Amino acid sequence: MTNATAPGRDDLKATAPQRVAAGTVLQVGPLKPSLAATLASEWSAATLPTGPERAGFLAEHGSAVTAVVTSGRTGVDAGLMAALPHLGAIVHFGVGYDTTDVERARELGIGVSNTPDVLTDCVADTAIGLLIDTLRQFSAADRYVRAGRWASEGNVPLSRKVSGSRVGIIGLGRIGSAIATRLEAFHCEIAYFNRNQVPDSPYRYAPSAVELAASVDVLVVAAAGGAGTRHLVGRDVLEALGPDGYLINVARGSVVDEQALVELLGSGGLAGAGLDVFTAEPEVPTALLTADNVVLLPHVGSGTVQTRAAMEALTLRNLADYLESGALTTAVVEPHRAVR
Known part of the structure; x- marks a missing residue:
């Protein structure tokens, strides 16, 4: 695992891969509003529906997704991985990733990252x-x-x-x-x-x-x-x-x-x-x-302005690095699936 200094927003904008096609980044579950906004504006990220339309969305768009951004409260299970056949990285906002099937991700060559140290x-x-x-x-x-x-x-x-x-x-x-x-x-x-x-x-x-x-x-x-x-x-x-x-x-x-x-x-x-x-x-x-x-307490262990900002920056750094080079900054599981 590589520990990196969390970047600022200017750094992220400078390194954000503008060539990434719309639909390749998927938000799974609720995220910090500013993080969700950045995913949508800079990476054209869609949000996975939670209702009856979920199956139809995955059938239509699942094969285009190469990276998921989620949190430890939601995660990505084996069933969702199967519906995203070209998924290469699961990027977590937070240090926890127990809701993600990490062993299945490892078997499929899907990288998994979190945001250690900053919280x-x-x-x-x-x-x-x-x-x-x-x-x-x-x-x-x-x-x-x-x-x-x-x-x-x-x-x-x-x-x-x-x-x-x-x-x-x-x-x-x-x-x-x-x-x-x-x-x-x-x-x-x-x-x-x-x-x-x-x-x-x-x-x-x-x-x-x-x-x-x-x-x-x-x-x-x-x-x-x-x-x-x-x-x-x-x-x-x-x-x-x-x-x-x-x-x-x-x-x-x-x-x-x-x-x-x-x-x-x-x-x-x-x-x-x-x-x-x-x-x-x-x-x-x-x-x-x-x-x-x-x-x-309502799960507020990392709930300060400074820490959540650092977590957001490190989440975006992991996503940017993966889409640019196929590597994750703070990998729990190293990605091995080729970037499309």
């Missing part, structure tokens, strides 16, 4: 914000004040200290490492579980997610999504975390057994949770909506 800081910041809010119960205290309960009912219950906590991180990649670095400033004792032990890591390695959970006060989920990590944080892990433990998830909803999480939060089996992601977004389990021991 690391904001997602790590979100994890720390969620952790502090969840343990200190600031959002619940804010609601308490706004409801006039401070004057009528007195002080809120005491909350949990953040500094010095034992924190376990599942997934010590770019984002997990950035979270750990921030936690060092809070003098936290940090441990982690990863698919492989990270060489020279200063943090304690736990051989399993269950063992990690059993040894910490807070468990932060920063692992990649996809079939390989589905319910990695299952009931056994959550029960090991225990009634005094807190879960923070800034990864993907699929990584956590959401049903078990809801049950344990409701029964006292967990102390609390801070969640930026859910299994069936934008749907959130009803039981969580009124729970004061849970902080809920």
Whole structure:
């Protein structure tokens, strides 16, 4: 994978391949409005219909598509790949790509890219914000004040200290490492579980997610999504975390057994949770909506003006580079299908 500095809009306009024929770029799923506008104006991109007209659109235009731009929330499955016989690249806006059938793309020689690095800081910041809010119960205290309960009912219950906590991180990649670095400033004792032990890591390695959970006060989920990590944080892990433990998830909803999480939060089996992601977004389990021991965010981990602009620029760079040279700037899977 090649890491590149995200380009500015002037650079993109200068390198945008004006020779690309209309219809070769397809937008799949909703995207940032300015990104969608650029795709339409500079690459004459069409948007894949979601209704009954989808089949007819693919039958008429599918063979002309050589590149798809999508997001981690939508992705491209094997069925859509089959309907796009000349597809050579799937360009993701975002770091996640678990909704795309990456193995099938690899088999077909279709390149896959994402936007790593540029969102690391904001997602790590979100994890720390969620952790502090969840343990200190600031959002619940804010609601308490706004409801006039401070004057009528007195002080809120005491909350949990953040500094010095034992924190376990599942997934010590770019984002997990950035979270750990921030936690060092809070003098936290940090441990982690990863698919492989990270060489020279200063943090304690736990051989399993269950063992990690059993040894910490807070468990932060920063692992990649996809079939390989589905319910990695299952009931056994959550029960090991225990009634005094807190879960923070800034990864993907699929990584956590959401049903078990809801049950344990409701029964006292967990102390609390801070969640930026859910299994069936934008749907959130009803039981969580009124729970004061849970902080809920609408998947805003990378949601800052600066980061989304950098993600957009890197998405466009990947698309431009592929259409010009057949290569992707930040490839998850290198493309091998010839550019038409």
